[in-house]
Structures are given as structure tokens and as C-alpha cells.
Amino acid sequence: MRISKAVIPAAGRGSRLYPATKSQAKEMLPLGTKPVIQHVVEELAEAGVRQILIITGRLKRAIEDHFDADPRWLEELSNGEFDGHLWHSGVEIFYTRQSHPLGLGDAISRARAFCGCDPFVVALGDSIIANRAPQEGRGVMTRLVETFEQNDAAAAVATYQVTAADTKRYGILAPAGEVKGTEAFALKDIVEKPGPEKAPSRWAVAARYVLCPEVFDEIDAGRESVGPGEEVQLTAAIRGLIGRGPVYGVPLDADEFRLDVGDFATYGRSFARMMAADPRHGKGFVEYLRHLMGYMDGMEADPDAWAAEE
Numbered sequence: 079m080r081i082s083k084a085v086i087p088a089a090g091r092g093s094r095l096y097p098a099t100k101s102q103a104k105e106m107l108p109l110g111t112k113p114v115i116q117h118v119v120e121e122l123a124e125a126g127v128r129q130i131l132i133i134t135g136r137l138k139r140a141i142e143d144h145f146d147a148d149p150r151w152l153e154e155l156s157n158g159e160f161d162g163h164l165w166h167s168g169v170e171i172f173y174t175r176q177s178h179p180l181g182l183g184d185a186i187s188r189a190r191a192f193c194g195c196d197p198f199v200v201a202l203g204d205s206i207i208a209n210r211a212p213q214e215g216r217g218v219m220t221r222l223v224e225t226f227e228q229n230d231a232a233a234a235v236a237t238y239q240v241t242a243a244d245t246k247r248y249g250i251l252a253p254a255g256e257v258k259g260t261e262a263f264a265l266k267d268i269v270e271k272p273g274p275e276k277a278p279s280r281w282a283v284a285a286r287y288v289l290c291p292e293v294f295d296e297i298d299a300g301r302e303s304v305g306p307g308e309e310v311q312l313t314a315a316i317r318g319l320i321g322r323g324p325v326y327g328v329p330l331d332a333d334e335f336r337l338d339v340g341d342f343a344t345y346g347r348s349f350a351r352m353m354a355a356d357p358r359h360g361k362g363f364v365e366y367l368r369h370l371m372g373y374m375d376g377m378e379a380d381p382d383a384w385a386a387e388e
Contacts, residue, residue: 080227081196081199081226081227082129083130083131083192083199084130084198084199085189085193085199086115086130086132086201087176087200088105088115088134088135089134089185090204091135091179092339094342095339095345098342101137102137102140103140104339105138105141105339106144107345107349108349109339109352109353110349111353111359114204116144119169119171121206121219123169124217125199125223128168128169129170130171131193132203133186133188134173142173174188174192176188179309180307180308180309182309182311183297183301184297186289186297187298195291198289198291199288199289200286200312201219201285201287206336206337207330207337208355209331209333209334209335210333218284218286222287222288229324229326231290231325232323232325233288233319233325234287234327235251235283235327236284236286236328237281237282238284238335240282242277245271245274245280245282246271247282248282248283249269249282249312249313250268250269250271250283251268251282251283252265253266253327257327260329262327263326263329264324264325264326264327265325265326267320268320268325270311281329283313287312289319297312300314354367
């Protein structure tokens with residue numbers, strides 16, 4: 079993969095997860111046995127990315143501390159059970175800060191010096207793309223880069239279909255023509271959180287992008303149209319790129335799915351799914367959940383029953 083740089087925005091406050099994230103980064107919440115952002119970095123490393131810029135903010139120092147750890151010390155601490163693969167993968171990680179949460183577009187603008195004139199990947203730090211049946215070298219990140227390069231595109235955006243009600247939560251794509259299965263398709267527009275009444279489709283942005291460096295000019299242009307303190311949206315910048323060159327949507331495969339930590343409901347589902355799939359702990363975890371659900375089905379409204387069950 080010729081694109082070797084990636085940007086991970088991780089500066090958001092995570093206010094929908096308060097109080098759990100009041101004093102810690104939501105990207106450091108565990109999904110299974112690893113924090114969310116480690117899953118993201120490993121996904122990028124497996125796709126061939128070798129330089130990653132993480133954009134942090136207030137109360138995000140734990141992210142730097144996590145990736146700073148000496149693998150030899152971690153192996154000793156965990157009695158040899160720690161998998162140090164990530165720290166030996168040849169990935170360089172850099173950091174910069176977004177002091178004020180002014181939107182995803184503003185966060186990515188902090189990567190201009192890091193990216194220079196090179197196209198780059200963006201992977202949101204609070205979402206992972208998991209795969210039920212991984213195929214080495216054929217993940218969505220690889221397909222995004224191939225689509226971008228083969229079509230001389232201005233951008234490529236991972237996408238998946240959501241319910242009509244959920245179109246108010248995501249950026250929504252407007253295909254330029256018929257969408258055929260999981261084939262990449264050209265866009266004629268992209269709209270930020272339109273809702274069911276205005277959504278041009280149910281194809282939602284899936285937290286992964288490949289962008290040309292001209293996106294920084296589009297972000298700056300969008301900054302001029304918002305008021306002081308208002309968020310600068312990446313969606314508006316991608317919309318501007320459609321006028322510069324083709325922009326493509328790349329659907330997730332049938333075996334791929336997005337997991338995020340946007341709120342307690344999505345985080346709880348994501349944690350359970352990753353924990354259940356863990357090769358070491360998953361079987362016992364699933365057995366406990368079955369036992370717990372069976373117990374709850376027959377349990378009366380007795381506050382002491384929980385302690386008795388444990």
C-alpha cells in the first residue's frame with residue numbers, strides 16, 4: 079500500500095459517556111481485552127500504514143502513555159501473556175493537540191504539516207471495523223486505498239447501510255448512480271446528519287476515509303463560513319472535494335461491521351461482541367452471559383438476588 083500515513087482524531091470530549099469519560103479518554107475504554115484505540119492502530123498497521131498522527135486533547139495523556147510502554151516491561155508484568163506484536167510492527171506514532179473541540183474538520187486540519195502533499199488515511203479513534211472472517215490484505219482499509227488510487231480520486235469513504243432513523247446520527251452519502259452490491263460507487267453529494275426526511279440514502283459514513291491533501295484547503299474554506307466557536311465539519315470539506323475530482327463510497331463487506339463507543343448502548347454492545355470473540359476469554363464470557371440471562375429471566379424483583387447470584 080503506497081499510502082503510508084494515517085490520522086486518528088481522538089480529541090472529542092466523550093460527553094455522552096459521562097461519568098465514565100469525565101477524567102479519561104473514551105478511546106481508552108476497553109473493547110474486549112484492549113482499548114478501542116489499540117484496535118484502530120492495529121487495523122492501520124495490518125493495512126501497511128507506518129506513520130500515525132493521533133490528535134488528542136484535554137485529559138488524553140493516557141493514550142500517549144499506553145503506546146509508550148516498553149514491551150519487555152509489559153511482558154514481565156503480565157507473566158509473559160502480553161502480546162507485544164503492536165510495539166514491534168515498525169509503526170511510528172506522533173501526537174498533536176486540538177485544544178478546543180471545534181469539530182472533526184478542525185481536528186484533521188492539525189495534520190497538515192504531518193501529511194504535507196501526500197494523500198492519507200483517517201480512522202476515527204472511537205470506532206473499529208471488525209471482521210467475522212478476516213481475509214489478510216483485503217480489509218476495508220486496503221479496498222479504500224485501492225479505490226482511491228485506481229480512480230485517481232479526491233477521496234474514498236467507507237460506508238454501510240443504517241436504518242432510516244439512524245440517518246440523523248451520521249454523514250449520509252448520495253450515490254451518483256445505482257449501487258451494485260459491495261462495489262465502490264461514485265458520489266454526487268454527502269450530507270451531515272440529515273435525518274429520515276432529508277436523507278438522500280441510507281449509506282452512512284463508516285469512520286474510515288482516504289483523503290487527498292487538497293482537503294485541507296476545503297477545511298479552511300469551510301471555516302470561513304461558520305461562526306466563532308462553531309464546529310468545522312469534515313463532511314463539508316468532502317463535499318467540496320466532489321467538485322475537484324471523483325469521490326467514492328466503499329461499502330463494508332458482508333462479514334465486516336462497525337463497532338463504536340458513541341454512547342453507553344453502543345459501547346456495551348461493542349464490548350460484549352469483542353469480549354465474546356476473544357480467543358482466550360470468549361468462551362467463559364459467553365457461558366457467564368447465558369447463565370446471567372437465564373437467571374434474570376426467572377428472577378423476581380429482589381434487590382438481594384444479585385448478591386446471591388454472584
